Amino acid sequence: MSKRAIITGITGQDGSYLAELLLSKGYDVVGVVRRSSSPNYWRIQNVLDRIRLRPADLLDQLSLIRLVDEEQPDELYNLAAMSFVPASWDQPMLTGEFNAQGVTRVLEAIRQVNPKIRLYQASSSEMFGKVREVPQTELTPFYPRSPYGVSKAFAHYITVNYRESYDLYAVSGMLFNHESPRRGLEFVTRKVTDAVARIKLGLADALSLGNLDTHRDWGYAADYVRAMWLMLQQPHADDFVVATGISHSVRDLVEVAFGHAGLDWRKYVGLDPRLIRPAEVEQLIGDSTKARSQLGWAPTVDFTGLVTMMVDADLERVAAAPRLVDRLSTL
Ligand code: NAP
Ligand code: GDD
Numbered sequence: 001m002s003k004r005a006i007i008t009g010i011t012g013q014d015g016s017y018l019a020e021l022l023l024s025k026g027y028d029v030v031g032v033v034r035r036s037s038s039p040n041y042w043r044i045q046n047v048l049d050r051i052r053l054r055p056a057d058l059l060d061q062l063s064l065i066r067l068v069d070e071e072q073p074d075e076l077y078n079l080a081a082m083s084f085v086p087a088s089w090d091q092p093m094l095t096g097e098f099n100a101q102g103v104t105r106v107l108e109a110i111r112q113v114n115p116k117i118r119l120y121q122a123s124s125s126e127m128f129g130k131v132r133e134v135p136q137t138e139l140t141p142f143y144p145r146s147p148y149g150v151s152k153a154f155a156h157y158i159t160v161n162y163r164e165s166y167d168l169y170a171v172s173g174m175l176f177n178h179e180s181p182r183r184g185l186e187f188v189t190r191k192v193t194d195a196v197a198r199i200k201l202g203l204a205d206a207l208s209l210g211n212l213d214t215h216r217d218w219g220y221a222a223d224y225v226r227a228m229w230l231m232l233q234q235p236h237a238d239d240f241v242v243a244t245g246i247s248h249s250v251r252d253l254v255e256v257a258f259g260h261a262g263l264d265w266r267k268y269v270g271l272d273p274r275l276i277r278p279a280e281v282e283q284l285i286g287d288s289t290k291a292r293s294q295l296g297w298a299p300t301v302d303f304t305g306l307v308t309m310m311v312d313a314d315l316e317r318v319a320a321a322p323r324l325v326d327r328l329s330t331l
Contacts, residue, residue, distance in 0.1 A: 002026045002027060002028050003026075003027050003028070003074040003075065004027065004028040004029075004030065004071060004072070004073045004074055004075075005022050005027050005028070005029055005030070005073055005074065005075040005076070005077060006030045006031075006032060006067065006068070006071055006073045006075070006076045006077070007019060007022075007029065007030070007031050007032065007077045007079060008032040008056070008058065008076075008077070008078050008079055008080035008106070009032070009078070009079030009080035009081065009122075010031030010032060010033065010044060010051070010053070010079075011031075011033060011040050011041060011043060011044060012043070012079060012080070012083070012184075013043065013180060013182045013183050013184065013221055014079050014122070014178075014221055014224070014225055014228075015031065015043070015044070015077075015079050015080075016043035016044050016047075016182055017180070017182070017221050017222045017225045018077060018079070018225040018228060018229070019031060019044060019047050019051055020046075020047060021222075021225050021226060021229060022229070023047060023050055023051070025229070028052075029047075029050070029051040029052070030051070030052050030053075030054055030071050030073065031044065031051050031052070031053045031054070032053075032054055032055075032056045032067065032080065033053050033054070033055055034055065034056070034057045034080075035055055035057070043182050054067055054071070058080050058081075058097075058098050058102030058103075058105060058106070059097055059098065059102065059105075060105075061105045061108065061109070064105050064106055064108075064109040065108075065109045065112060065113060067109070068109045068110060068113045068114070068117065069113045072113075072114060072117075073117055074117065074118065075117065075118045075119075075120070075232050076106065076110065076117055076118070076119050076120070077119075077120045077122075077228060077232075078103060078106050078119060078120065078121050078122060079122045080098070080102070081098055081099045081102070081122060081152075082094065082095045082098045082099055082148070083148075083184075084148075084184070084186055084187070085126065085146050085148045085149075085277070086277060087148075088146050088147035088148035088151070089146065089147060089277075089278055092147035095147045095148055095151050096147065096150075096151050096154070098151075099148065099151035099152060099154075099155055100150075100151040100152075100154035100155050100158070102155075103121060103154075103155040103158055103159065104158050106119065106121075107119065107158065107159065107162040107168070107170065110168060110170075111162065111166050111168065115166060115167070115168055116169075117169075118169040118170075118171075118232045118237075119159070119168065119169065119170040119171070120171055120173060120228050120231060120232055121155060121156070121159040121170065121171065121172045121173070122173060122175065122228075123152055123155065123156045123159075123172040123173055123174045123175065123239075124148075124149070124152045124174070124175060125174060125175065125176040125177065125217070125241075125243070125284045125286060126144060126145075126146065126148055126149035126152055126281060127142045127144055127149055127152050127153045127156060127174065128140055128142060128143065128144075128281075128284060129142065129143040129144040129145035129146075129149050129281050130143040130145055130279075130281070130282075131143070131281075131282075131283065131284065134283070134285060135243075135245065135285040135286055135287040136241065136243075136284065136285065136286050136287065137241055137286075137287045137289075137290070138174065138239055138240065138241050138290060142156075145279040145280065145281050146277070146278075146279065146281075149281075155172075156172045156174070156239075159171070159172045160172065160239070163237055168237070169232075169237040170237055171231045171232065171237045171238060171239055171240070172239040173227065173228055173231055173239070173240060173242060174239060174240065174241045174242065174286075175224055175227070175241075175242045175243075176216070176217040176218075176219065176241070176242065176243035176244070176284055176285075176286045177189075177216045177217060177218050177219070177284070178218070178219045178220060178221040178223070178224040179218055179219075179220065179221060179306060179310065180220060180221040180222065180306075180309075180310070181309065181310050181313030181314070181317075182221070183221070183310070188209070188250055188253065189218065189253060189306075189307070189310060190310065190314075191207075191209075192207065192209075192253055192254055192257045193257050193307065193310040193311045193313075193314045194314050194318070195207040195268075196257045196258055196260075196261050196263065196311050196314065196315075197261070197311065197314035197315045197317070197318040197319075198318055199261075199263060199268055200261045200262075200263060200315060201315070201318055201319060201322065203318065203322055205268065206268055206269075206270055207268055207269050207270070208269075208270050208271070208272040208275065209250065209254070209269055209270075209271060209272065209275060210271070210272065210273075210274075210275030210276045210277070211250065211275075211276055211277070211280060212249065212250045212251040212254065212269075212271070213249055213250070213251065213282075214249065214250055214280060214281065214282055214283065215247040215248060215249050215250075215282065215283040215284065215285070216247065216248065216250075216284050217243045217244055217245065217246060217247045217284050217285045217286050218244070218248060218253075218303055218306060219242075219243065219244045219299050219301070219306070220299065220300070220301035220305075220306050220309075222301075223299045223300055223301060224242055226297065227240065227242040227291055227295060227297045230291075230295040230296070230297055231295065234294070234295070238294075240288070240290055240291040240294070240295065241286045241287060241288050241290065241291060242286070242288055242291050242297065243285070243286020243287070243288045244286070244288075244299050244302070244303070245285065245286060245287060245288060246285070246302070246303060247283060247284065247285040248303050252303075253307060254269055256303070256304055256307045256308070257307050257310075257311050260307065260308045260311045260312075261311055261315070
């Protein structure tokens with residue numbers, strides 16, 4: 001009999017890639033969506049006829065208990081979150097409700113309904129923040145630098161705590177930044193590759209950015225959802241860092257993206273101090289030795305491959321739908 005998986009956050013970048021991966025492995029996939037006045041299914045268009053969507057919200061405990069009780073999944077991937085770091089300073093309380101207490105609600109639903117359900121919790125390298133060690137491993141102490149990072153640190157520890165308190169198979173994936181053509185337009189990689197496409201096609205002539213000197217360990221989202229699945233197939237629940245082990249600056253990103261389109265970035269990129277964060281994470285670089293040796297995981301796309309893939313996808317998309325209204329309809 002095929003396994004059943006619930007994915008919260010299925011309308012997001014990772015949810016869409018994970019749904020494709022699980023379908024390819026024969027899973028019965030149930031996606032969780034929150035109520036909206038207009039559907040937001042552009043990332044999952046190609047799998048909509050093969051998955052089931054169910055309404056629930058991380059803010060609503062009863063909706064989660066009902067969902068888990070009625071579906072009785074083998075695995076639950078909790079990817080839903082307020083994931084944009086700057087927004088967490090504007091809405092710190094809501095960020096905590098979604099990202100921290102929301103995870104407690106998911107854990108409680110599993111504990112109360114069926115403690116045999118395996119849980120993947122989407123933790124983040126933002127927990128390392130002002131890094132205490134280079135590179136960062138599963139044992140590096142946390143020093144989060146944003147309400148988002150703080151909320152994810154709570155979520156990480158509550159997952160570990162429920163595993164140890166109630167013997168749940170609950171794991172925390174400490175994933176470093178991962179991107180794709182499906183990345184939200186507000187994140188720096190996609191903001192840059194979308195702007196490159198617009199500038200190349202004569203639809204824009206400038207791009208405002210914040211800090212060009214921060215470094216991130218950027219990987220490809222489709223590689224990272226494979227690590228999520230592997231973490232739930234092990235004999236024992238454990239936490240893993242998932243990263244490429246190579247860090248690049250935002251300036252490197254800009255150079256590769258504009259260069260791939262034959263453009264000189266210095267002519268177009270301006271700095272906007274309003275985009276500087278109240279507290280910054282200067283440099284992230286992950287050591288994924290444990291994931292590579294215990295899970296057999298490895299990334300397949302490097303930094304240049306990732307950025308050029310995203311530029312090519314945005315060139316194609318913008319060329320096909322150049323007007324702003326078309327762009328908004330794909331968000
Ligand atoms: P994303 O594209 O922003 O997707 C977030 C998803 O969460 C969306 O489907 C969103 O639904 C859903 N959501 C938000 N609040 C919700 C609520 N209250 N109830 C139900 N669903 C809710 O994020 P992503 O890049 O795929 O990331 C997936 C997860 O991994 C997140 O938890 C993120 O914090 C974490 N993470 C991401 C990275 C990365 O580099 N991408 C790295 C480390 C960790 P709507 O479509 O309705 O908004
Ligand atoms: N978004 C954005 N926009 N970032 C900019 C800009 C800009 O105009 N200019 C410079 N940056 C810098 C930010 O200051 C940050 O140092 C870096 O680019 C990356 O920013 P984001 O792409 O917004 O990602 P993030 O690192 O803050 O967070 C992402 O990765 C985390 C894992 O480390 C998100 O996906 C989080 O949800 C995830 O947990």
